[in-house]
Amino acid sequence: MSTSTPPPAVLVTRRLAPGVLERLAAHCEVRHHDSELPMPRAELLAAAAGCSALLTTLDDTVDGPLLDAAGPALRLVANHAVGTHNIDRAACAERGVAVSNTPGVLTEATADMAWALLLAATRRLGEGERLLRAGTSWAWAPTFMLGMELSGTPLGILGMGRIGQAVARRAAGFGMPVSYHNRHRLPADLEQGAGWLPLDDLLAGSPVLVVTAPLNAATRHLVDADRIARMPRGAVLVSMTAGVVDEEALAAALDAGHLFAAAVDNFEHEPAVPAALLAQERAVLAPHLGSATVRTRQAMGDLAVDNVLAALAGGEPPTRVTPPPTAAPPSSP
Numbered sequence: 385m386s387t388s389t390p391p392p393a394v395l396v397t398r399r400l401a402p403g404v405l406e407r408l409a410a411h412c413e414v415r416h417h418d419s420e421l422p423m424p425r426a427e428l429l430a431a432a433a434g435c436s437a438l439l440t441t442l443d444d445t446v447d448g449p450l451l452d453a454a455g456p457a458l459r460l461v462a463n464h465a466v467g468t469h470n471i472d473r474a475a476c477a478e479r480g481v482a483v484s485n486t487p488g489v490l491t492e493a494t495a496d497m498a499w500a501l502l503l504a505a506t507r508r509l510g511e512g513e514r515l516l517r518a519g520t521s522w523a524w525a526p527t528f529m530l531g532m533e534l535s536g537t538p539l540g541i542l543g544m545g546r547i548g549q550a551v552a553r554r555a556a557g558f559g560m561p562v563s564y565h566n567r568h569r570l571p572a573d574l575e576q577g578a579g580w581l582p583l584d585d586l587l588a589g590s591p592v593l594v595v596t597a598p599l600n601a602a603t604r605h606l607v608d609a610d611r612i613a614r615m616p617r618g619a620v621l622v623s624m625t626a627g628v629v630d631e632e633a634l635a636a637a638l639d640a641g642h643l644f645a646a647a648v649d650n651f652e653h654e655p656a657v658p659a660a661l662l663a664q665e666r667a668v669l670a671p672h673l674g675s676a677t678v679r680t681r682q683a684m685g686d687l688a689v690d691n692v693l694a695a696l697a698g699g700e701p702p703t704r705v706t707p708p709p710t711a712a713p714p715s716s717p
Contacts, residue, residue, distance in 0.1 A: 392436035392457070392696050397423050397444050398464070401678070404685035411693060412436075429453040437462060437692045443654070446471040451479050460484060460695035462688045466547075468705055469599045469627070477707040484691035484701040488546060489683035490675035494624065495550030497674045498594050501647035502622050504668045506592070507531040508645070511665050532591075532620060532644055534558050540590025542607070543597025544570055544578070547624065551594050552578050563589060587614040592622075599627040609633035618644045624674055626650040635660035638667060649674050 394412040396405065399420055408414050415431050417423045422443040423431070432438060432454040439462045440446055446461050451472075460482045461471055468485055476483050504510055508531045515522060522528070539555050541548045544564040552562045553576060562578040564570075569580040581589065583606075593615060597603050607621075607629040615621065621643060623629040631652060637643045639660070647668035651657055654672060661667050675681065691701035 393434055394437045394439060394692055394696075395428075395431050395435045396439045397428065398441045400439075400464070400685040400688075401682040403682070404689055407686070407689050408439075408692065412696065432458075436460075436696055439464060439688050439692060440470070441465060442467060442470050444470060446476070448472060448475045451475055451481060460692060460701060462691045462695075462701070464684055464688045466490060467598055467625075473705065473707060482695060482701055483705045484688070484695075484703050485705055486684040486687045487703055489687055490680050491546040491550050493677045493680040494547050494596075494674040495554060497649060497670070497676075498547070498551050498596070498622055498624050499554050501624075501649060501668055501670060502534070502592065502594065502620070505620050505622065505645040505647040505666070506534055508666070510668045514665075532618075534560060534592065536560065537592055538563065538590060540564065540581075540586045540593040541578070542583070542586065542593060542595045542628075543625070544574075545596065545598070548594075548596040549574060549576065551596065552576050560592075584611070584614055587611055588616070591616050591619045593619065594622045594624065595628055596624045597628050599625055603628045605630045605633075607633075609636065612637045613642065615643070617642055620645045620647075622647045624649050626654065627652045631658045631661055635664055635667070638664045 391411065391413045393415060394408055395415045397417050399418050405414055405416060428444065429450060432450055434457055435454050436457050437460045438454065442465045451458060458481050461476060462484045463471060464486060466485050466487050468483060471483055473483055508529050512529060536559050539560040539562050541551055541562060541564040544566045548564060555562050563581045563586055564578050565581055565583045565586040595607060604627050609630065612633055621634065634646055635658060638646055645666040648661065649670045650672050657669060661669060675684065687703060691703060694701045
């Protein structure tokens with residue numbers, strides 16, 4: 385009697401775009417948490433047992449206990465995101481488990497969302513819609529709901545990776561001079577005419593600031609109350625990365641009138657949003673919609689699957705994340 389080797393098991397922790405699971409199911413035993421809500425921790429630990437790969441999202445904490453629950457068969461954690469701050473990469477490296485992400489495919493959609501939030505904040509669209517929906521009496525007047533004009537206004541970008549560069553490209557259509565801060569200055573061909581500045585100089589010279597820096601140990605609350613205070617009075621701040629901007633400090637700066645407006649798409653303790661931010665009329669708040677287009681989420685799912693299938697075939701995942709450095713990270717992005 386012949387026996388066949390069972391297919392490798394892959395845990396998918398969230399409902400994904402149409403067609404993604406079918407690609408996996410053709411090669412693997414798929415354990416699927418078919419929900420738009422995160423897996424409860426106990427269920428996650430139980431379902432991971434014996435898996436060869438985990439296809440996770442930012443809401444899944446991938447740490448030593450989860451890796452141990454999966455066991456020695458685990459080869460890859462494929463994060464359905466660009467960020468990997470939910471993953472203990474050192475613990476993965478110690479166990480010989482690769483980590484991958486989904487860079488590139490969500491760049492344009494996220495940059496579009498940054499500009500949508502920037503326009504909404506500077507032109508007070510949230511306030512205006514709430515006024516109309518509430519049935520509040522209003523009349524056009526030369527001084528009614530005046531906003532901030534973007535054309536020709538200097539734009540600062542904190543974090544000039546793929547998304548930051550895409551935000552900068554869009555600024556050309558508004559005639560906005562662009563400055564940026566990164567840990568390292570970019571090659572001239574990637575700067576697109578933008579000028580590198582030290583962080584505090586960038587803040588001081590940016591009446592409009594878009595934050596796209598990734599969250600890590602060096603960038604958590606990098607933009608705190610002191611740094612927000614360095615921005616010009618009446619500035620606008622758009623945050624596209626959870627945890628880099630101190631949300632309580634942001635609300636306080638709005639409350640004090642130091643900032644004209646702010647917009648946030650990604651929150652540090654999702655799905656919770658600080659009450660202090662919810663109370664701000666000049667805060668435009670979005671429920672983590674940066675990559676939320678049909679085409680982009682399909683591409684993210686497909687790329688995550690590409691990584692899983694490559695790892696299970698003994699190859700190199702196409703967007704494998706390099707192991708964490710052993711040295712302490714720098715103090716700013």
